[in-house]
Amino acid sequence: MSRAQSPAAVSVVASGPVALFDLQRQRRRLEAEIQARIHTVLTHGQFVLGPEVDQLEKRLAAFAGAGFAIGVSSGRDALMIALMALGVGPGDAVFVPAFTFAATAGSVVSVGATPVFVDVEATSFNMDAADLDRAIAETASAGTLRPRVVMPVDLYGLPADYPAIAAVAARHGLTVLADTAQSFGGEAGGRRVGALAPISATSFYPTKPLGCYGDGGAILTEEAALDEAVRRIRSHGRQGTGDAALQLGVTGRLDTIQAAILLVKLDVFDAELRRRRDIAGRYTEALRDLVVTPDIPPGAESAWALYTIRVADRDAFRTRLDAHAIGTGLFYRLALHQHPAFAALPVRPLPVSEQAANEVVSLPVHADLTDEEVDRVIGAVKASV
Ligand SMILES: Cc1ncc(COP(=O)(O)O)c(C=O)c1O
Known part of the structure; x- marks a missing residue:
């Protein structure tokens, strides 16, 4: 990788604001390759399922160590299509964590099934396997819904506790569909995200660790039939190119131009993940005695989509960070059952x-932050707690 491509090589004004996300620095770093790739697509003209989609699918499967990868139109569509492929529909219960993005439950409703909310662990923010067990038992004994699928989410990039969740799911005869929208690039127990569940759905929304320039996503699976x-x-x-609709389908493909952009970003993805980990490590080292910092279990690596801390007076803390020109985000202000939908x-x-x-707040952790900016974030947090 050339110096021009390496994350954080672009210098910035020392006193400027530190943005939560900054897609422009990465774009400048990769501009020549991205322009060339897009130009190739414009020239060959296969805008739907062109050769770049096939190349990307092979590289995603190899990166994750998964059997198959299929490019789709978004993370939310990836979840919906995976549910359709599993034959989930009306009368089925799908167990989702209550603390996640609305799309997790929205995908379930979109296939006519019913999301059942499961509480999360206080340290990882991921699905609590003990509460999952209770939720499945309650649903089964109520008798109105058929427990079918468990859908853990790898919140902020950290893989859920798949061994514990898979054990509960297996005991009740349920399938695990992983919502890995935030965690592509993460790992646990020596395996990468995409190979931690029989089927996983991910997102390439622009601000995700691996993001395109519009909407995009992928499904990774071990099973040829899926x-x-x-x-x-x-x-x-x-x-393939057949005329007959063999089953109900959707317009759910990943655009060729998005695949071309992702091919360029995949070349530098490992280096970007390392930079995110380095920044997260520095935050944790400096802040662990002041605020509740993320707790990464042994053998796991987060993709660090977000670096999220817990602070009791979160809103006042955030206002103070604002005054220091440090960008923050609230993911999420509402648990799923608190959404009107x-x-x-x-x-x-x-x-x-x-x-x-009520307590989470996310700090900037993207790969193009400079060391000086990381120090400024740390200084501002120290001054604001
Ligand atoms: C946990 C989770 N699930 C699903 C999605 C949906 O992904 P997309 O925005 O690509 O549809 C997101 C994206 O923001 C997400 O964070």
């Missing part, structure tokens, strides 16, 4: 999710 079903569903239910769904006690929604 790979085939996903390929049919993303393309109107047709097999999900108000009619069954409710269970979700105290950890509700508390997290």
Whole structure:
């Protein structure tokens, strides 16, 4: 990798604001390659399922160590298409963490199934396997819904506790579909995200660790039958170039131009992940005695989509960081059951999710932050707690 491509090589004005996300620095670093790749697509003209999509799918599967990867139109569509491929529909219960982005539950509602909210662990913010066990048992004994799928989310980039969740799911005969929208590039137990569950859905939304320049996503799976079903569903239910719709499908393909952009970004992805880890390590080292910093279990690596701390007076803290020109984000202010769109769904006690929604705040952690900016974030947090 040339110096021009390496993250954080671009110098910035020392006193300027530190943005939570800064896609322009990365774009400047990769501009020549991205322009060349886009130009190739414009020239060959295969804008839908062109050769770059096929190349990207092979490289994503190899990167993750997964059997198959299929490019799709967004992270939310990836979840929906995966649910369709698993045959999930009306009358089925899908268990989702209550503390996540709305799209996790939205994808379930979109196939006519019912999300059942599960509380999260206070340290990882990921699905609590003990509460999952309770939620499945309650749903089964209520008798109105059929427990079908468990959908853990790797919040902020840290893989959920898949061994514990898979054990609960197996005991109840359920499939695990991982919402890895935030965690592509993360790992646990010697395996990368995309190979931690039988089927995983990820997002290439621009601010994700691996992001394109619009909407995009992928499904990764170990099973050939699911790979085939996903390929049919993303393309109107047709097999290859066949006319017949063999099953209900959607317009769910990843655009060739987005695949071309992702191919360039995948070349530097490992270096960017290392830089994110380095920044996260420096924050934790400097801030662990002042605020609740992320706790990464042994053997796991976060993709560091977000570096999220907990602070009791979160809103006042955030206002003070604003005054220091440090960008922050609130992911998420509401737990899922607190969204108007999900108000009619069954409710269970979700105290950890509700508390997290009141206390979390995310700091800048993108790969193009300079060391000087990292120090400024640390200094501002110290001055603001
Ligand atoms: C946890 C989670 N699930 C699903 C999605 C949906 O991804 P997309 O925005 O690509 O549809 C996101 C994206 O923001 C997400 O963070």
